[in-house]
Amino acid sequence: MRADARRNYERLVDTARAAFMEHGTGASLDDIAKRAGVGSGTLYRHFPTRDDLLHAVLRDQIDRLLTHAAELLAEAAPGTAPEETAPAAAPPAGAEVALGLWLRLYLAGSASPRGTSGAIIDAMSARWPGTGLGACAEAICEALGLLLDRAQRAGALRPDIDPRDLLRLTNAIGVAAERAPDPGEYADRMLTLLFDGLRTR
Structure with missing residues (x-):
């Protein structure tokens, strides 16, 4: 890319x-x-669609989110021993805590700029294939799936939860939070209620 084109970009x-x-x-x-x-x-010329421009704006933010997911997966879940050395009766809460921490970070990021949650929902459906934002949505879903799978294997969360459904529910909380008087408090409260329904009984 020429220097002037890079500056415009x-x-x-x-x-x-x-x-x-x-x-x-x-x-x-x-x-x-x-x-x-x-x-x-x-x-x-630089951004043929709104999704392309939004992807460029959000790319660093999404990269940090994915890096944090990788860090959580690379280490023992908070409150538990490493998987290879954990006793069979180890409490399952740690993997659930890791997933909850990551989803709270995700919601905090999707709250700014306003409309990000809705854009990710769109990218997960008809606009998913072939767009940068769609690829980001897929990467987010994959990271969520890995964290969810660990919590399910630990017995903390129900085994019938699909990561795409969980991501859609989380984004729905983000969309609703945009209209709440205190978006952060609302999102945290709704996520707490969501996890109450996800846990094994």
Whole structure:
């Protein structure tokens, strides 16, 4: 990419990040181009769809989330011994705690910019294939699936939970939280209720 094209790309991403933070992920793309000092054609050459631009804005945030999932999976779950040395009667709560911590981090990230949860829900359905945001949604779902599987194998959570369903439920909490007076408190309370239904009895 030429130096001037790279500058335009970075300026568009920075401007879009500010616009999405201010107006949500539905912010006008033409206004973003105008604020970045480029024509709409330049924006659409770099980002043919809104998903492409949103993916560029969220990429670092999603990478940090996936890195955190890998770190949780690479070490013993909080409150438990490493799997290879854990006694058969080890309490199963640690793997559930790890999953809960990660989902809370996910919800905190999806709360900003407003509309991120809804965009991920869209990316999981018809827009999943062939988009950068769709690939991110798939990677998030895979990471969630690994954390969920560990909690299920530990006996902490019901074995019939599908990671895609859990991700959709979590995103639904994120969408609802956007309309709550205290989004963080609401999301935390709803996630607590969700986990109450996920646990084995």
